[in-house]
Amino acid sequence: MLTKLKVGLISGSALILLAACGGQEEPTNNSASSTTESSDSSSAAPNFEGKSFSVTYEQAIADFQEAHPSVAISSIDFDKGFGAYSFEINGFDDTQEIEWEINAENGKETKNNTEKKDADNDDRELMVDDLMTIDELITKSEDEAQNAVLVSWNLEVDDNTNTPLFTGEFKEGNNEVDVHLNAETGEFLSSEND
Missing domain, CATH: 3.10.450.40 (Nuclear Transport Factor 2; Chain: A,)
Structure with a gap:
């Protein structure tokens, strides 16, 4: 009986220890589009005010291409304007130019302008x-x-x-x-x- 009690206590302690260890997650930086990950957590990059973003670079491109499937991308900017960080993607096709923007912090589209392409404009496609x-x-x-x-x-x-x-x-x-x-x-x- 004493042996069964010892085995039960050891098994119970091991389960508690495993449960405690299993619940911990590595800290992550989910803003892959805007900051670099560091293997040394004490030297995390202060870029972009240390913010995490709900929209990544890859997601911004996918959203733009979904909204404008036949438009070539000419440039992508990531910066802070009007108090929030955003991705601005410019694109073009044979007849029009597109200026599109998404708030990187909350995922809301903030700009979607289309204008007739200027005949003098020599847009170049950015092969993302x-x-x-x-x-x-x-x-x-x-x-x-x-x-x-x-x-x-x-x-x-x-x-x-x-x-x-x-x-x-x-x-x-x-x-x-x-x-x-x-x-x-x-x-x-x-x-x-x-």
């Missing part, structure tokens, strides 16, 4: 499927501006080289730094201080 992931591009741009905080970013095709361009816009005190990368390869191209 050929680009590095946004998290990889953010990490590579942070490597080039280590003491600064990323406040916004942009993807577009460079007019002169026809290269997909990622621009990370950083703040370092009162200084602004723009880091330019090749969005397909992650190669550092240049940086500018304002």
Whole structure:
């Protein structure tokens, strides 16, 4: 009887310990579109005011393509305007230009403008499927501006080289730094201080 009691107590203790361990979750950063994940949780990136977003970069593209299935994407911006972070996606087809925006914090569409395409406009398609992931591009741009905080970013095709361009816009005190990368390869191209 004493042996059964000991086995029962040990088994019960083990179950309680397993239940306690199983309930803990690793902290995650669910804003994959806007901040980088860090293996060292004490050095979490302060980018974008440390916010998490309900809309990811990938979801913003999918929502745009669902709303405008035959429209090519020409640029994608992620920044804060009117108090909230948002994705602005610009696109075009043979006859029209689209300016579309979604609030990254609450998922609400905030802009969906269509206008007739200007005959002089030489839009270039941003081939989003050929680009590095946004998290990889953010990490590579942070490597080039280590003491600064990323406040916004942009993807577009460079007019002169026809290269997909990622621009990370950083703040370092009162200084602004723009880091330019090749969005397909992650190669550092240049940086500018304002």
